[in-house]
Amino acid sequence: MHDTKSRAIVLAGNQNFIAQLSTTIKSIFYHNKNVKIYVLNRDILPDWFRKPRKMAQLLGGDLIDVKLNPDDVKDTWWTQEHISLDAYSRYFIPKYISEEKVLYLDADLLVLKNLEDIFEIDMKGHPIAAVMDTDNQSFNSGVLLIDNGLWKRENMTEQLVNETNGSLQQALEGNIPKFNGDQTIFNKVFRDRWLALDKRMNLQVGHDVTAFMSHWPNHFIDSEDPYIVHFVSHRKPWTTLSANRFRQLWWAFHDMDYSQVLSHHMGDFQIEMDPDYELHLFNLTNSQSFKNLEELIQGHPKALFHIAAYTEMGEELMRLAKYENVRLYPEVVPPVLEELINRSAAYLDINYGTADQATLAAYAKTGKPILSFPETRHSEQAQLEVNTIEQMHSLIKERIKTGNWGEVHELPRLHSFTMTQTQDLESIEELVCALPFVQFHIGAWTAMGPKLVELKQHPNVSLYPAINQEQLTQLIHSADIYLDINRGDEAGDILSQVELAGIPSFGFYKTQHGNHGQFLFSSERPQELITAIEQLDGEGSLPKILPLPTVKSIDESLDFISENHSSVIRFGDGEINLMAGHSIAYQDYHPELARTLRELVGMNSSEKLLVCLPDAFEDRFKFTWWAEDFWKKHLDHYDDFYRQIAPAPWYGSTFISRPYIDFLDKTKAESQFEKLKRLWENKNLLIVEGATSRSGVGNDLFDQALSIKRIVCSSHCAYKDVDAIESTIRKYADNHLILIMLGPTAKVLVANLAKDGYQALDIGHIDSEYEWLKMGATTKVKLKHKHTAEYNFDQDIEFIEDETYTKQIVADLSRLPVE
Incomplete structure (x- = not known):
């Protein structure tokens, strides 16, 4: 004690x-x-x-x-x-x-x-x-x-x-x-x-x-x-009307007698703010213009009128402070606003102009009525509307006399749930404001940060900080939809529970957590998600999202090439950026190149030519964290673009030459490289590559080939030399398997060569992937003596003289003059 x-x-x-x-x-x-x-x-x-x-x-x-x-x-x-x-x-x-x-x-x-x-x-x-x-x-x-x-x-x-x-x-x-x-x-x-x-x-x-x-x-x-x-700062309760927290309580203590302090300790007195009033009425306004407000103030001295504004108040409102039964709250803050909502018995929706819809909805959510005239009505919820000032007087008098209002507020039609361990929810403000008929329930295992707490100002948001398992289970099973929109990691195995409960999940590509049948949208177009939820509310139907391209696995793609002696063109994020009108690190945008690439990516694959796309449309969680994040953001931006440019029924995997570094499970890579090596085993190779690539130099990637010839090209913007490169390839191509590592230009070359019966493989980045496999790397390590994938500017390379490599070069086109 x-x-x-x-x-x-x-x-x-x-x-x-x-x-x-x-x-x-x-x-x-x-x-x-x-x-x-x-x-x-x-x-x-x-x-x-x-x-x-x-x-x-x-x-x-x-x-x-x-x-x-x-x-x-x-x-x-x-x-x-x-x-x-x-x-x-x-x-x-x-x-x-x-x-x-x-x-x-x-x-x-x-x-x-x-x-x-x-x-x-x-x-x-x-x-x-x-x-x-x-x-x-x-x-x-x-x-x-x-x-x-x-x-x-x-x-x-x-x-x-x-x-x-x-x-x-x-x-x-x-x-x-x-x-x-x-x-x-x-x-x-x-x-x-x-x-x-x-x-x-x-x-x-x-x-x-x-x-x-x-x-x-x-x-x-x-x-x-x-x-x-x-009460720090110059905003003291006795110097300003600014609605800081506890301002009214300060005045309650100020007005208290010393004898009342003694009475409190005897159990005969409890402090109250404004104890002399039988009814508290509230309004939040952004206007000085009201219908009959002063008449109501004068006509009901036992009612206390609380008038708040987010800004400073003008003279018309400040003049009302002369009445004993008026309390003004300029520059009101959310905790005071929440207190006013809780203290008051009704909301006076009688100001002209606009009204704060979030506050009106929050008030309706309490079940307490909103009193209005037809010309000042701003809400359809929980309204008690009267036509005349006399009827309003009568309504207030009846409430003071009997304590009854009547009417109930409109209940939400849909309930969504999101569990998060971060305060960043993608597009949450836009969703909350656009979907007033949805009650957004947001839970967290811990206390919530200010971004989430600020959402409490919206009536259709309910927060559950430090949630327990019982609450979590109840929220999951009472939800109509789950919103997978929290950034960062998943808060536990929530989506597995949601999927097991049969609740549909909606989310964005960039915020997706695991593969749980989510309906995914681009965060750049949140209106599509809003429309889908509106459709669920109105028609009761789930969204029909156009599918993204179907892509075979790496092994399926390699088997297809082996069985059919196919040529291969591979489209990665760089080619997508080019087709969308952007330059990339190793190739400036060229409209003719972009147009050709769009034609090629739209082709159906055949035994003669396999067209490949990234195998990232169905499962992005097989990748390392950095690759997972990259492909989520890539699809968030380009999902519709893929639907437009890639209509073929199926594609091969772009990752046939990149089977290692970006994958969580790296155990398959060795066998996949063995399949690659068998493609050129006992064959004459013609390698067409950038001057810094030196594919296979210093490793055994091409040791099983019968012979190797090389055509060396510019490492950057090779498309300017595409005609010269193709002409040179044809000069040496007979009886050779052609391997091309020239970025976007390789696609054009392979397509042209395949038409004339040559087998050509667009197989860029294979050398870096193989080197990383051999060293057991878990992150991308820069190679000292040649080009490294993703290190696109080829800085600080220390070339080593290699007689075998030099003898393999039959043509050096890397210094062709610019036309």
Whole structure:
């Protein structure tokens, strides 16, 4: 059990700040007994202390007037405009306070819980304990747990005073651009010597508006059930109407009598915000123009009208503050908005212009009514519509008298579920806004980040942070669809459970997690996913997505080539980029080349010519993580393009010459290379390649060939020489198997040669893949002495003289003049 000894709290202020001091003191004693409060000051009249001191003593505590020596705080010290010079008074706590442990509190805050947990904190030898400031770079000095004994032993007062004198001079000279008075001094003196406290022990709310507008991460996170609420910045409850959190509660404590604090401890009083009103009505507006609002305010003095706006308010709205039963909330932030939705009994949909549909939908979701006139109606949900002001008066009076409204809100027609371990959900805002009839349920094993928390502003979003297995199972089985749209890794084996439950999954190529029968769309065209969900809602039918090309496996493709002595052209991502109008690293865009490639990729394969595409349409999870990510993004961008350019019933696999490095299962690669080698076993080879390729040099890839001749071409933009290359190939092609490694140009050459009965294989990148296989590489290793796949600019290659290679070259076209 905690002991009941008196705890020491220190406040500081002046005669102009006694209303704020009084409010803080009432909040302290409302939640605490046996507390001794010292008020450091220079000018507060002794008379003011009488009433709060009597209350404190009746609760086992005391309130002590501590007059500072006139020489303690220097008038030459300065700080920010909204911070009093009295903030420097805390330097002198060791001089005037005898207790070993002291809690210093600014007077612009409220205490909302018993403080014993804070006093019981083990400071572990630190001079102070504090909470990180909203800048996430320093601690906030408005709440400080102080080891006063250590302060005395280390003469902290002298250190603080000396640092203040030096830093003020530096600030005047412009060397401390963000000088923040005593807080800057405290952070300099106690740098690396302070103990971090729970955020809730100094919940800083004065920056709420800025944080909301600027999307500060985590500002509104972990803010529930605070010990202390601190109104930092110039936005104080008594200086501005800006709707920071707890503003109305500050005024409730401000208006409380000291006798009511005592009554609370006797069980006869509980603080309430606006207890004198029998009905709370709410509106969120972006307009100053209302129908009959002022008449309603005047006609119902027992109803409290809460008017909020995301922006500052104009004169017409500010004028309404003269009424006792009006509360204005300019620059409202989401937590306050949520509180208003919860506190009010009805929404007044009576402003002209537009309305915030998310708030209206959120209100309808509560089951509470939305009151409107025909000309101001902005929502079809949960409406109680009247035609005249008299009918509205009658409706409100009846509610006050009987407590009944009637009407229920419209329920969602579809429920979607997404489980995530990241706060990044692809196109979630667009989906939520476009599909108001869908309730989006989003779960996570952990707490959620600000991007997800912000989705709570939408009425058709339900969040489930730190979800348990029972909730998860219920959400899966109550969902109509699963949205596989979270980036990053899958959150467990959720999709297996979804698939087992027979729930259809919709998602994007780039966010797909495993092969579970998902209906996939491009994230660049989210409207297609939206349309599919609308179709499911309207017609009850699942989408009919046009299929992507069918591609044979590597082994099936190699067997086909072996059995039929086929020529081969292989289309990879580079050729797709070219056909789409883009240059690639080793070939500039050429319209004639792009047109020819489109003709070739649209051809049906035959025994004479096998046309190949990437085997990545059906399963992208057989690849390494980097290749998986690449092909997901590639298809996300090019899925429709493939449907347009590749109408053939089936294709061979482009990966016949790349069977190793990008695959998770690398055990098949060796046997696949053996199949490749058998294609040229005991055959005369004519290799056509770039000058830096040197395929087979330094390894045994082509050792089983009968002979090798080579035609060396330009490694970059070979298409400019396509006619010369083809003519040279034909000169040496008779009785040779032709292997071509020339990127997009190889496709054109193979197609032309195949027409005349030559067998030619477009087999680029094979050498790098074979080298990686031989070294057992798990990532792409750059080869020192020749071209390496994906290292497309051929930098830092150290060519080694190889007499065998040189003798194999029958033609060198690598330096042909540019026409």
